[in-house]
Amino acid sequence: MDNLEKDIVEYFKKIGAVQGMDELSSTIIGILYSAVKEITMEDIVRKTGYSLASISNKIKFLSDIGLITKKTKPGNKKIYLYMEKDFMKMIHSGLLIIEKKLDITKKEIPL
Template identity: 35%
Template sequence: MNTLDQKVIEMGEEIFRLYGLDNLSAKIISTLYFEPHELSMEEIAESTGYSLSSISLKMGPLENVWGVKRIKKAGSRKAYFYVEKNMSNIMIELFMKACEIESRLTEKYLPPIIEEYREKAVDEYEIERLSILENYCSQLEGFKQLLEVMIELLPEIQSNVARENK
């Protein structure tokens, strides 16, 4: 990898660490994002300087949350990986997955907890706790609505960006 490519990867690593990724995960995402073609796990290990087993351990979570795509090529037993090159789509997908998981857990656990607090809250602490839980549910609903608006606006924004880049 030449010096200029290395600078690009390092910049990407720093950016992806801002989103809470550990060093290796940030390096993998940065490597895949700025690589025009899919890479095998061996190529990712060589490019990042980490072992194949370390790369392998990180790929599952990166596939589940960060939109890393696993590709099988005809005639090859290797797995190849690719990241979409549209940051807006990646971030929307990331937020949607997180919101979906959070909503599922919230819907599973909070209604009976809130109901029990409503029945049993007698002191100021319990009443405040109930208020926090109810506000949390409302805020999560608001976030879902925000995501829906973002998704609706995304094609227009991407079109404007594409025009500006011409």
């Protein structure tokens, strides 16, 4: 990672910690945010030193909650990852996640 990418990753780690997100998920978000185009899980493994299994597990979580996008390309089995760079869209996604949590809480905990 170059210095700018490291700074971006550190920023997202701090933001993630405030939101209760684990360090690896925050690191992945920082790497994807700093990426100019989509990158593969193998790229993230190389940049972080974590195992493919660990990265895959976190990618599934981040994709399920809508923070990142996964896709494949024809004739290639690799999974390519992308993250929205527009902060307003990111905030909107965050609000949707909070709304989902509130809906679950309302259903599970009677008032």
